[in-house]
Amino acid sequence: MRFGITTADITPPFKTTMGGYGGRQDYFDKVNDPLSCTVLILEEKGQKALIAAADLITFHDEQAVSLRQQLAELAGTSPDNVMLNASHTHGGPEPRDKGSYFHALRDTASSVKYREFLREQILKAAAETAGKMEEGSLWFGIGKSSIPMNRRLERNGEIVNAPNPEGPVDERIQVLAIRNKEGILRALGIRLSCHPVATGAQHLLTADFPGAFKKACADALGNGVTPFFLQGAGGDMRPSPVADGDKWRQMDHAELPSIGQTLLHETLEVLNNSNAMEKLDTLELAGHFEYALASCERQYCKKEDFEKLLSSNISIERIYAQNALCRLEKGETIPDTEKIGVHTLWLNKDIAIVGIQGEVLIGLGAHVEKKLAPKHTILLGYCNGCLCYLPDSKELKRGGYEQSSYLYHGWTGPFAPGLEDTLTASVFIPE
Helix, strand or coil: CEEEEEEEECCCCCCCEECCCCCCCCECCEECCCCEEEEEEEEECCEEEEEEEECCCCCCHHHHHHHHHHHHHHHCCCHHHEEEEECCCCCCECCCCCCCCCCCCCCHHHHHHHHHHHHHHHHHHHHHHHCCCEEEEEEEEEEECCCEEECEEEECCEEEECCCCCCCCCCEEEEEEEEECCCCEEEEEEEECCCCCCCCCCCEECCHHHHHHHHHHHHHHCCCCEEEEEECCCCCEEEHHHEECCEECCCCHHHHHHHHHHHHHHHHHHHCCCCCEEECCCCCCEEEEEEEEEEECCCCCCHHHHHHHCCCCCHHHHHHHHHHHHHHHCCCCCCCEEEEEEEEEECCCCEEEEEECCEECHHHHHHHHHHHCCCEEEEECCECCCCCEECCHHHHHHCCHHHCCHHHHCCCCCECCCHHHHHHCCCCCCC
16 A cells, blocks of 8 residues: 655635634634644555545535545546545634525625635645655554533423433544554544534634644654544534533633543554554555435425514524525525435445535434444545535434524425435445
8 A cells, every 4th residue: 555645734824704603703813723634645556545634614515526626636536536524623714605604794705715725725735645655554443532422412392402421422433544664653543523612612713622632643643643633423422521511611722632632542542452453455445426315394385484484583594584585586496305425435345434415413324334334434424515414314303403404505394304314325335
């Protein structure tokens, strides 16, 4: 196997608005810690794959399509073998510029400007990576993390965003390590399922705890080891250190290193356990991308349906109704389906990375992994963009904020039951 890895600084050098909180529509005040994008290229017998892992709320959905094409050309591979993963930090710039999420006075021009800056930085890093490939080996291991905690708590018959220590949680920390031909560690990455929202809606740019993990790695292992972070099915997880009784607290940025140190310790427990780490021989690097067509409930379709919502005391429901009525007046219909990208990249015959274009909840992620069992799955959300929350049928029925994405996208209603089956059917399994 050959590999190349480069980290680019993607901290905006100009003022931008921030992503992650609808009520925070203004600019960041200053930079607390830098944002980065790590570009990794793997090669086996001429077959190549590229993974870009970035400190972003999300990649812009439309830009991700052209960016994957450009990266494929630089790496000498197919776009099916290029995967973009965002950490989903809520402390970074906002790369999106359209949708009900944005207020009329928001500076969306800064989002467009940042996207172009981001493209330049990632393409530059990819070109550098492609030019410094070297011999090495890829290793994989699984451990346990104390950081994720379920955030969907049932209270008074409703699902609220609050600490739920008894709720389902993905405690796994999946470790990817790359060693050079002499066996020296050159790169160390983890996949964890957890929202990077430890610092809340403050106005400092931050990679949040994924950045703290990478900083802890760099401090402990030196500049010769490149750390990276991959976000898993973290749609219903938050960091346990910010649980404060029955609510979440907003962590001071000075506390972030403590989470980084915890993740580093948990990672090294796996890395230094010879029984936990497995060398991945005979890489296949077989990628496949396709769109799954998800159906929505037809709850709101006609003019009178939306007129009733105009008197709602919930602002997003009123905005949803207003936008829908404008569409109907133009002679357009309200969409009852949506495309969701599903990306499969087989590292070898036993391990696949499955990247989904959305905020995957734990139940849906488990459904996908069950299809591939007993083979290992590195399941990633926030891949090649992020459409919305993606719950399984059980969580759709329970309700809560995570099943209300239709309000922001203008669909006829929430996803219909069986979303997990729709997405799983698009996972690529070689014959």
